[in-house]
Amino acid sequence: MALAQxxxxxxxxxxxxQKRLIERAAELRGTSVTDFVVSNIQAAAAETIREFESLFxxxxxxxxFVKTLLHPPEPNEVLKAAATRHQQMGL
Numbered sequence: 001m002a003l004a005q006x007x008x009x010x011x012x013x014x015x016x017x018q019k020r021l022i023e024r025a026a027e028l029r030g031t032s033v034t035d036f037v038v039s040n041i042q043a044a045a046a047e048t049i050r051e052f053e054s055l056f057x058x059x060x061x062x063x064x065f066v067k068t069l070l071h072p073p074e075p076n077e078v079l080k081a082a083a084t085r086h087q088q089m090g091l
Contacts, residue, residue: 012037
C-alpha cells in the first residue's frame with residue numbers, strides 16, 4: 001500500500017518549552033517531530049469532528065423524538081389490534 005505524499009504545509013508557532021516537550025515526546029515515541037505532530041493533530045481533529053457529529057445527531061434525534069411526542073402518528077391496524085388484545089386480557 002503506497003503512502004500518500006505530503007504536499008501541504010502547516011506552520012505552528014510554539015514557546016521554547018512547548019517545542020522541547022514535543023521534541024521529547026517524539027523522541028520517546030521513536031518518531032520525528034513532524035510525524036509526532038501530524039499524527040496527534042490528525043487524531044485530535046478526527047475526535048473533534050466525531051464529537052461534533054455525535055452531538056449534532058443527538059440534537060437531530062431529540063428534535064424528531066419531541067416532534068413525535070407532540071404530534072404522534074395515528075395508530076395503525078396492528079397497534080389497534082394489540083390494544084384490543086391488551087384490554088381483553090384485563091391488563
